[in-house]
Amino acid sequence: MKVIVVAGTPGAGKTSVLLNTIKFLKEQQVKIAVAKIDCLYTEDQIRFKKTDVPTMIGLSRDMCPDHYTIYNMGEMVSFAREHTADMLIVETAGLCHRCAPYTTNGLGVCVIDATTGPNTPLKVGPFLSTANVVAITKGDMISQAEREIFRERVMEMNAGCRIIETNGLTGKGTAELAGCFAEAPVFNYSEDHLRHNAPFSICTLCVGEMHIEKKYHRGVLRHINGVQEYKGE
Amino acid sequence: MGKDTTMIESITILPGKNKLGIAEAFSRIDIYPGEIVGVVGPTGSGKSAFIEDIEQLAQADTSTHRSVLINGCVPDISMRFDPKKKLIAQLSQNMNFLADMTVREFLLLHAKCRGKNMNMVEQVVYHANTLTGEPITEDMNLTVLSGGQSRSLMVADVAFISDSPIVLIDEIENAGIKKHQAMELLSGKGKIILVVTHDPLLALLTGRRLVMKNGGVEKIFNTTDHETDLCVELNRMDSELFRIRERVRLGEEIVA
Ligand SMILES: Nc1nc2c(ncn2[C@@H]2O[C@H](COP(=O)(O)OP(=O)(O)OP(=O)(O)O)[C@@H](O)[C@H]2O)c(=O)[nH]1
Ligand SMILES: Nc1ncnc2c1ncn2[C@@H]1O[C@H](COP(=O)(O)OP(=O)(O)OP(=O)(O)O)[C@@H](O)[C@H]1O
Ligand SMILES: [Mg+2]
Ligand SMILES: [Mg+2]
Ligand SMILES: [Zn+2]
Numbered sequence: 001m002k003v004i005v006v007a008g009t010p011g012a013g014k015t016s017v018l019l020n021t022i023k024f025l026k027e028q029q030v031k032i033a034v035a036k037i038d039c040l041y042t043e044d045q046i047r048f049k050k051t052d053v054p055t056m057i058g059l060s061r062d063m064c065p066d067h068y069t070i071y072n073m074g075e076m077v078s079f080a081r082e083h084t085a086d087m088l089i090v091e092t093a094g095l096c097h098r099c100a101p102y103t104t105n106g107l108g109v110c111v112i113d114a115t116t117g118p119n120t121p122l123k124v125g126p127f128l129s130t131a132n133v134v135a136i137t138k139g140d141m142i143s144q145a146e147r148e149i150f151r152e153r154v155m156e157m158n159a160g161c162r163i164i165e166t167n168g169l170t171g172k173g174t175a176e177l178a179g180c181f182a183e184a185p186v187f188n189y190s191e192d193h194l195r196h197n198a199p200f201s202i203c204t205l206c207v208g209e210m211h212i213e214k215k216y217h218r219g220v221l222r223h224i225n226g227v228q229e230y231k232g233e
Numbered sequence: 234m235g236k237d238t239t240m241i242e243s244i245t246i247l248p249g250k251n252k253l254g255i256a257e258a259f260s261r262i263d264i265y266p267g268e269i270v271g272v273v274g275p276t277g278s279g280k281s282a283f284i285e286d287i288e289q290l291a292q293a294d295t296s297t298h299r300s301v302l303i304n305g306c307v308p309d310i311s312m313r314f315d316p317k318k319k320l321i322a323q324l325s326q327n328m329n330f331l332a333d334m335t336v337r338e339f340l341l342l343h344a345k346c347r348g349k350n351m352n353m354v355e356q357v358v359y360h361a362n363t364l365t366g367e368p369i370t371e372d373m374n375l376t377v378l379s380g381g382q383s384r385s386l387m388v389a390d391v392a393f394i395s396d397s398p399i400v401l402i403d404e405i406e407n408a409g410i411k412k413h414q415a416m417e418l419l420s421g422k423g424k425i426i427l428v429v430t431h432d433p434l435l436a437l438l439t440g441r442r443l444v445m446k447n448g449g450v451e452k453i454f455n456t457t458d459h460e461t462d463l464c465v466e467l468n469r470m471d472s473e474l475f476r477i478r479e480r481v482r483l484g485e486e487i488v489a
Binding site: 163172 | 327
C-alpha cells in the first residue's frame, strides 16, 4: 500500500485539491481510503464521502495534530487495509510549525496557499522543507509576478521538492499531482521512520501547569534571548 | 535575455471543450510573432480561462481540455514552470497585490526570479508612473497601492521584468489607467500579443479576434477594413473623452 500524507495550514485548499486528485485516480481504478486528522473540528469527511471513498476522521484535541497523526498511523493503515485500498491518503492540519508527519516511505505533500504572501514559505518549517511535493494553491488570486516570487521562496526552503501549481477550484495541476501519488513508494508500517524528528522540548506546561511565573516551570526551556536550558531534577 | 531562450516561431491552440462539454468548433489556432489577437465575449464566457491555458501551456490538463504547442511541438516541461525559461508574460485580471513588501523589494525579487538585471527598479517605477495619477514610490508598500497604481506597476513589471516574446493581457482597461500607453509599453515589436478586452477600441485594434461563449471559442473574426476605419474614428472620440475626463479629475469646469 502507498501512504500519502498531505499537510497544510487551515483553509490552504487541501480537501479541494484532494477531491480533484481522488476523482482522477479513481478513474484509473486506484482504490483509495482517506483519513482526516484535525484538532477540534472538521466537516471534511462529508466532502470526501461524496466521492465514495471510505473515510475516517480523528480529532487530536490536546495532542499536537502531527504527533497524533504519527501515533495513529497503524490504525489508519488498518482501516485502509480493511477496505482493500491500494492507497491511504491522510489529510492533516499543519498547525504545528515544528513538526512534520512525513515518513521515509510515505509521500509527503505540502499544500500551501499562495495568497498568504511570499514570506509564508519561510515561516512554516518542516512540513514544507521535508515534503516531496509542494502543491501551491490559489495562484488564480495573485499576479504572475507574485506567483513566481512565491515559487522561488518555496525552492529556497526545499530545493529538492517537486512544485505543482494547483487550483482547488478548476482542478489545475490534478493530473500531475495524481502522477506523483501513483509513483509513491510502498509503505511499510513496521520499518518506516519519521523524516524529521518531532521537537523534544517537553515542559511542565505540556502536562498541565497553569501558573505563568517562571519559577513554576521545568523541562527544556527556551528564553526569549535565545538561551535554551534544562531545568529540573 | 538568456542564451537558452527559444526563438518563438508560432504558438498553436488545439481545441478543448466548452462548459457544456461540447468540443470547440475550430481545428487549430496558430498565432505568429507580430500579431495582436483579441479575446472578446460576455463576462464569464471563458476569456481569462483561455489565456490562462496559454500561460500554463496547458496539455489537455485544465478544465477546458485545450492544448498549447510552441513552434508546432509540445513544449518542454521546464518551459512551463521555470520562470527563467518562461516565454510568457501575463498581466492577469487581478487588481491588487497581496504580497506584503515594498515596491522595491518586490521588483528586486521578481528580477531575481526572472534572471534579469537587478538595476531595473527605477525604470519600472518611472514607467508605472507615466500610466497613473498619484505617483508610486519605491518605498511604498504594495498593499497600500490603489487599484490604478497597482495595475500600472503590474503593467510596467510585465513590460520590463517579465519581458517575454508572448504577452497575455487581461482587461488592461479595468482600472482607469492610460490604456493606449500601457498597450504600447507591453507590445514590443515582433511579440505575440493576446488581449482580453471588453473595450471595442482595443478589440478593433487587433488583427483578428476570438469570440468566446459558454467557455469555448465560438467564432474567429478577422478585423475588416471598415472596422479599422471605425477604430480611427472611435479613437478620436476616445481621446476627446479622455481629455474631458482628465479635466474633471483635476477639478476643472468643462465649458462647451
Ligand atoms: N481561489 C481559489 N480558492 C481555492 C483554491 N483552492 C481552494 N480554494 C478555496 O479555499 C477554501 C478552503 O479550501 P479547503 O479545500 O476546504 O481547504 P483545507 O486546507 O482542506 O481546509 P481545512 O481542512 O479546513 O484545513 C474553500 O473555500 C475553497 O473553495 C484555489 O486554488 N483558488
Ligand atoms: N471550457 C470550460 N470548461 C469548464 N469551465 C470553464 C471553461 N471555460 C471557462 N470556465 C470557467 O468559467 C468561469 C468563468 O470564466 P472566465 O473567468 O474565464 O470568464 P471571463 O470571460 O474572463 O469573464 P470576465 O469578463 O468576467 O473576466 C471560470 O471559473 C472558468 O474556470
Ligand atoms: Mg480540509
Ligand atoms: Mg476574465
Ligand atoms: Zn508539534
